Amino acid sequence: MSLAFLLIAFLTVATAAVAMALRNLIRSALLLVASWAGIAAFYLWAGAEFVAFAQVLVYVGAISMVVLFAVLLTRPSRDETEATPASAGRFLPALITGGAVLGVLAGAIVGSPLRTSAKPPAAFTVRELGLQLMGPHAAALVVIGALLTVALLGAIVIAAPGRPGDREDTR
Amino acid sequence: MSAPAANAMPLLERLPVALRDACTGWLPESWRWLANSLLSIVALFVVFATLFALLTLAERKILGRVQNRPGPNRAPLPFLGIRTYGLAQPLADGIKMLTKEDIVPRGADRVLHFLAPVALLAFSIMTLAVIPYGRTLLPVELDAAVLYFFAAGAATELAIFMAGWASRNKYSLLAAMRALAQLISYELPLLLSVVPVVLVAGSLSTRVIVEKQGEWLFGALPQWHVFTPWGFAGFLIFLVAALAESNRSPFDLPEAESELIAGHLTEYSGFKYALFFMAEYFGMCALSGMGVTLFLGGWQAPFPALGFIPSYGWFAAKLLALLFVFMWIRATFPRLRIDQLTRLAWKFLVPLALVNLFTAAFWVLSAGWAGPFAFARWVVAGALVVGPFLVLGRRLSTGLGPRTYRYA
Numbered sequence: 001m002s003l004a005f006l007l008i009a010f011l012t013v014a015t016a017a018v019a020m021a022l023r024n025l026i027r028s029a030l031l032l033v034a035s036w037a038g039i040a041a042f043y044l045w046a047g048a049e050f051v052a053f054a055q056v057l058v059y060v061g062a063i064s065m066v067v068l069f070a071v072l073l074t075r076p077s078r079d080e081t082e083a084t085p086a087s088a089g090r091f092l093p094a095l096i097t098g099g100a101v102l103g104v105l106a107g108a109i110v111g112s113p114l115r116t117s118a119k120p121p122a123a124f125t126v127r128e129l130g131l132q133l134m135g136p137h138a139a140a141l142v143v144i145g146a147l148l149t150v151a152l153l154g155a156i157v158i159a160a161p162g163r164p165g166d167r168e169d170t171r
Numbered sequence: 172m173s174a175p176a177a178n179a180m181p182l183l184e185r186l187p188v189a190l191r192d193a194c195t196g197w198l199p200e201s202w203r204w205l206a207n208s209l210l211s212i213v214a215l216f217v218v219f220a221t222l223f224a225l226l227t228l229a230e231r232k233i234l235g236r237v238q239n240r241p242g243p244n245r246a247p248l249p250f251l252g253i254r255t256y257g258l259a260q261p262l263a264d265g266i267k268m269l270t271k272e273d274i275v276p277r278g279a280d281r282v283l284h285f286l287a288p289v290a291l292l293a294f295s296i297m298t299l300a301v302i303p304y305g306r307t308l309l310p311v312e313l314d315a316a317v318l319y320f321f322a323a324g325a326a327t328e329l330a331i332f333m334a335g336w337a338s339r340n341k342y343s344l345l346a347a348m349r350a351l352a353q354l355i356s357y358e359l360p361l362l363l364s365v366v367p368v369v370l371v372a373g374s375l376s377t378r379v380i381v382e383k384q385g386e387w388l389f390g391a392l393p394q395w396h397v398f399t400p401w402g403f404a405g406f407l408i409f410l411v412a413a414l415a416e417s418n419r420s421p422f423d424l425p426e427a428e429s430e431l432i433a434g435h436l437t438e439y440s441g442f443k444y445a446l447f448f449m450a451e452y453f454g455m456c457a458l459s460g461m462g463v464t465l466f467l468g469g470w471q472a473p474f475p476a477l478g479f480i481p482s483y484g485w486f487a488a489k490l491l492a493l494l495f496v497f498m499w500i501r502a503t504f505p506r507l508r509i510d511q512l513t514r515l516a517w518k519f520l521v522p523l524a525l526v527n528l529f530t531a532a533f534w535v536l537s538a539g540w541a542g543p544f545a546f547a548r549w550v551v552a553g554a555l556v557v558g559p560f561l562v563l564g565r566r567l568s569t570g571l572g573p574r575t576y577r578y579a
Binding site: 027030049054056057060061062064072 | 314321325328329333348374
């Protein structure tokens, strides 16, 4: 546990916590981006350069855009970007759901054996990473690609108008 | 920075590194890397800040020349009163920006309003770190340098969104939405146009990519990526996407002054406004530098006989040429509409970039072909580039003839 790790961990968790607590959705989204950047910093600290940059490219570069778009397009006006507090009746189910997710994740992390060795691991180049992904882990890569393609097609089907001849106002 | 066989190089070639070592050589080994890094940062910042000042003037002069007017020519040198073709204009602009009042709208989100220009400039400067400026001038050598470059660059549009949203101005917000749409559309062709280079070079390291372009065909012709069919197509796609990524005309929709006042810059004044411009020029320099590195041979000389000119001189010449092309394009083309912008990206650039990936793969697989097969290799690769371009280009604007304006 070095000072740098503690600092990164604190910033990641703190930004995520503040993002949950804020009522202003845009600020929450931007803080969430900061939290993702913190995770990227952790990867960098751990020596996983490639994963860190990929994390920034995908999360900070792309997913943040989608989140911001969703917030802006689903709020009627900018004065309503403040989320209204939920009723007390939803507090208990929310707590149970959140606790259950936390329990499953914590159980999985604690239960999985992590092999550690005293000697530092050899530096991993991007080339080796690519060979690993294209060789032993090719099946997983293909499955993820197919899943994302299906999700993309689904999004297009939902968003597309019925037929080319249909007009916006008659649907 | 690394200096293999430093003494074998001519004096001018090793001058920057020699100067650096003279400055930091007396430090103990454990402190030297820190001092070297700080020195690299200072050097980068001084060079690019000066370049920024001169580029603003050059842009206005070039635009003036294209539009048949003189451009700025009246700012005199301080205390001398000599007008040197407006050379003191950047100085006057800088003083004006520094002394202007910094206005924050009452309804603005003060924190984000302040943070946006700072974040934008920070990310733009970060992208400059991995570009090899010369044989020995690479500030940070990373194994995944190309990925780093685009990761840092992707965050800049987020800063533009922050600026647009925090201003609490409907024009700014529209600009922010346009900036997001533009980023999502053009990130893909930009990255896809770079993938063939990585495929052929077999590395994400900018140093390796430049060194792989250093061989000579028949002992005289440079082997830059732009001189191959896939490289030529990739370079053009990269150029168009880079224009869009750096919000330059004809893709400057987020700050379209005829529709949105100044877009995300509407509520900014004083030095914050100047910071946005600084970031725009830094981003433009970084993307041009990356284009030079990936496609135009980086710091390599175009002919073996011209190798006596130091490598950073060649890089600077190529960079300035590409920046001139950016300005030339700005002076020539009208701005696109938002639907034209997204259509161009999704229906034209993305498919072309995907086809280009196949072309590059074919190029790699046919590397061993010789004699008449080498000719066939060029023909097949050329057909793979030109065919889809013609087919997609014809279909791009079908059913979208000139508009008829009934009430105008």
